[in-house]
Every structure is written in structure tokens, then in C-alpha cells.
Amino acid sequence: MSLREEQIHVMFLPYMAPGHMMPMVDMARLFAANGVRVTIVTTKMNAIRFKNSIDKDFRSGRNISLEILSFPSLQAGLPQGCENLSSTTTPEMTIKLFHGIGLLEPQIKIVFQQHRPDCIISDYLFPWTVDVAAELGIPRIAFSGSSFFNLCVANSIECNRPHDLIKSETESFIVPGLPDQVKLTKSQLPDIVKSKTEFSDLFDKLKEAERKSFGVLMNSFYELEPAYADHFTKVTGIKAWHLGPVSLFNRDDDDKVQRGDNTNVCERSCLNWLDSKKPNSVLYACFGSLTRFTKDQTVEIANALENSGFPFAWVVGKIVKCKNNEEDEEECWLPGGFEDRLKESGKGIVIKGWAPQVLILEHASIGGFLTHCGWNSILEGLCAGVPLVTWPIFAEQFYNEKLVTQVLKFGVPIGNEIWKVWANEESPLIRRNNIERVVRLVMGDGDKAMQMRKRARQLQERAKIAVEEGGSSYNNLKSVIEDIRVYKRATEKVKEIEGNHLIELEKPQ
Numbered sequence: 001m002s003l004r005e006e007q008i009h010v011m012f013l014p015y016m017a018p019g020h021m022m023p024m025v026d027m028a029r030l031f032a033a034n035g036v037r038v039t040i041v042t043t044k045m046n047a048i049r050f051k052n053s054i055d056k057d058f059r060s061g062r063n064i065s066l067e068i069l070s071f072p073s074l075q076a077g078l079p080q081g082c083e084n085l086s087s088t089t090t091p092e093m094t095i096k097l098f099h100g101i102g103l104l105e106p107q108i109k110i111v112f113q114q115h116r117p118d119c120i121i122s123d124y125l126f127p128w129t130v131d132v133a134a135e136l137g138i139p140r141i142a143f144s145g146s147s148f149f150n151l152c153v154a155n156s157i158e159c160n161r162p163h164d165l166i167k168s169e170t171e172s173f174i175v176p177g178l179p180d181q182v183k184l185t186k187s188q189l190p191d192i193v194k195s196k197t198e199f200s201d202l203f204d205k206l207k208e209a210e211r212k213s214f215g216v217l218m219n220s221f222y223e224l225e226p227a228y229a230d231h232f233t234k235v236t237g238i239k240a241w242h243l244g245p246v247s248l249f250n251r252d253d254d255d256k257v258q259r260g261d262n263t264n265v266c267e268r269s270c271l272n273w274l275d276s277k278k279p280n281s282v283l284y285a286c287f288g289s290l291t292r293f294t295k296d297q298t299v300e301i302a303n304a305l306e307n308s309g310f311p312f313a314w315v316v317g318k319i320v321k322c323k324n325n326e327e328d329e330e331e332c333w334l335p336g337g338f339e340d341r342l343k344e345s346g347k348g349i350v351i352k353g354w355a356p357q358v359l360i361l362e363h364a365s366i367g368g369f370l371t372h373c374g375w376n377s378i379l380e381g382l383c384a385g386v387p388l389v390t391w392p393i394f395a396e397q398f399y400n401e402k403l404v405t406q407v408l409k410f411g412v413p414i415g416n417e418i419w420k421v422w423a424n425e426e427s428p429l430i431r432r433n434n435i436e437r438v439v440r441l442v443m444g445d446g447d448k449a450m451q452m453r454k455r456a457r458q459l460q461e462r463a464k465i466a467v468e469e470g471g472s473s474y475n476n477l478k479s480v481i482e483d484i485r486v487y488k489r490a491t492e493k494v495k496e497i498e499g500n501h502l503i504e505l506e507k508p509q
């Protein structure tokens, strides 16, 4: 930074869900590491998840701090401490959490008005931040938690509505106008794409806010999806800076262990177990922070992993609770005797609660990743250079699956065809035989597995280069910071000219 360059102040507003918050906190820390003054706005229980890393950055001389909001638990009808989408255990609680986050709006506006930063980087799920930024005369940049590919698919489906011509839920169709032939079925599309839902108005607002923004920040890298990065800008005209994969910013083990939540307790025992396994032999299975399976589906997964013939580390998520006996259901559930058998056989480990995912994936013993296709998980699997078994459930996960299996070709689908936010008793079961078959295909040493492993390694290399000095993401980070600085100078210049003009007018003639 030259002496003339005054430090710019950027405020980050992440959404209260791990898949949004974690990459945004990584980005905020990246900005601070590059000389920007950074403030992250969030609530107390969310701040606890990453406060240690921020304190560490601050101690090392970076200008980074937190602005803590108080979450309206009582007004939202939520138990104290439930401030993140990953903490909800029923769909009703999730709705209340959305409502609670909505209630934060006036508090957040006051914080922005008091600080008057030079730029707001807001999760795209807070569309109203575009108006706050306009009032303050500063740019608003949206953080889109997904890939260029996803944005291009979603845009094409919205504009062309190819599914309207198709009656059957299971017949596949080609998404028009994309650089590759991408096939989807109607049953894999989010509900909101097919019909109006209670979220339709919000989605319209999100798109409008994105168009009015200064640009979007992407957790991706150019070499991963060049055709889609170009296509996105060409089709939408929206400026995009890709800074990813931002998880690679977590270089030391402390950062990796604490990333997203510092409550995990299994790191040592888990690493010891992985150390005892051969390189590339272990399947890591995790379905992100929001997926909930039924007990029946959990039984199928448990049996498949146990019988697959490959060692596994499985992060057992929460199960869907039945409405009637909400109180007495356990959050994490496993079939009787399963854990004891594993202890005896050494075939696998289960992790209940938060796993240090990046640390585990990087371990030399990991040879494949069974994932729900959340965008962060895909990037983290790719950064570890391992092939994927893809099991999308909802959100944009089916689109992400197509990028992995049809375009980049480093994963095999498990065969889930139905988009559903949370599984319920009517959701189709993915049977153990099917799971076992795909796990063997990806973890084995057949030609297909070898090719996928090779491609995963190539992508891993490209990802590393992208974030290193001179790489595409590194350069984009420098560009976005410079663009914010130029915007600031330009508005100051305008103010100066306007000020002089007023003085001229006020001068006695």
C-alpha cells in the first residue's frame, strides 16, 4: 500500500448458515490480510464459531473486528442460542429462524449508518443491503455462495423454462444455451423454479438486488469453469470477481480445526484413526450442515458403508424429527450395535457433531468423498484432489452435481433424483446396494476410478495455483480491492466538485 493510499473500510454481512458464513469469513480475513480494514457483522452465537481466528488475525496486526448484534430469540419464538440454520431440528424451527434473521434488519441498518464503511459485502440473501449502500453512496457487492455454473444453469432455466414443455418428472431435458450439454430432470429442480411458493417474492428481490449491485463475489476460480465464468458475465452483464477456493486460505491446522465451529472434539482421535489407514483407502462421508435424513435412510447408509469393503469416516448428521415426539427423539441416531461393531472391526469411525472437514479431507488416507454436493464441500473435495460420490438433496445441489459428473467428470451420482428440502417418510429411499455399488466404483481401482482420480488431482493443482501470488483468484482479489478504492475516490471527487460548486453559488456576485 502506498502512502497516498488510505485504508479502505469494508463491512461483511454473512448469512447465518455455515455454508454461507464460512466462505465469507474466509474472504473477510483475506481482505484484512491484504491491507483492508474489515468489520464482520453477525450475532453473538455465530461470532463464537469463528472469533478465535479473528482474534488471532487481529493479534498479528490485521485491522479486523466484529460487530455483534443481539439475536431476537424471544420475538422469533426460538430457544436461546439457536441463531444459525444448522441449529434447527424441525422445519418449523427453520421458518422461525428465517423470521428471526429478518428481524435483524433495523439493527444492521443502524450499524452500517454508524460505521459508514466504504463498501458493504453482503450475502445475496440480504437484498435490502443494496438500498442501504445506495443511501450511504457506497458500493454493495453481493456474495453468491455458489458456482458460475450454478448461476448460468439457474439463469437459463428461469429465462427459457425448458421444463414447461415436459410432462414427466423423470424424463431428462437439456438446459438450453450453455457451453456444455447439461441434462436435468424436472424432479431435480427446486420447487421455486416450478411454481410460485412463499419464497417467490424474496427470490425476485434477490435478483433485482444482484442487478443493482456493484458486482458479485464468487467462491470459485477461473480455471475450474472458464466457459461459465465468461458466459455468466456475457449473459447477465454483472461484474464478478472469483476469489476461490477460499478454504485454501486456512493454512495452519488451528484454522482448519476451528473453521466453521470450534466445538468439534474429535480431531485428535479422528486423525489418529486416519493415520492407521493406507493412503487413498478411506471414504469420507458428510452431508453438510443442513441435511436431515430419516432413520430408515440412516440405516441404509450405515449398512452400505459397513459392507462396502472400504474404511470410512462418516459424519452422522441430525435426523428428521417426527412432529409428535419432538421432545424425546435423539438428534443423531444410529442403528443399535453399529458403533460397537465398528469399534471391534476398525472398519470405520462415526463423527457426531461438527467435523474438521478440511483437515480430514486433506489427510493422505482419504481416497473419496460421499457428499451432498453443497458448493463448499465440492470445492473442498476438489482441493483435496479426491473423486466424489454425489448425493444431492436440495438447494442448488443437483446443479452442482451436474458440474461434477457431466462437465468436470470427477464424480459418480448415487442416483437421487428427487429434490426435497428435508427427507420425510415419503421420500424415496436410496437402498444400501445402490450406495455400496457406487462407493466401490469410486473407491476401487477400475479405469473409471483411476481417470476420476487423475482429473481430481489436476483440478487440485489448478486450484492451488489460482490462489497463489499471480494466480487468477489472487489477481481478482487485488482487482476488487482496487475497484472499491477507485469507487471511493470517484465519489469523493464528485463531493468535492459539488462542494466547490456550492461555494461558487454562495459567493456574492
Ligand code: UDP
Pocket: 018, 019, 020, 022, 259, 260, 286, 287, 288, 289, 290, 291, 315, 353, 354, 355, 356, 357, 358, 373, 374, 375, 376, 377, 378, 380
Ligand atoms: N462442515 C464442516 N464440518 C461438518 C459439516 C460441514 O466443516 O461437520 C463445513 C464444510 O467443510 C463446508 C460447510 O460446512 O465448508 C458446508 O457447506 P456446503 O456448501 O458444503 O453445504 P451446506 O451445509 O451449505 O448444505
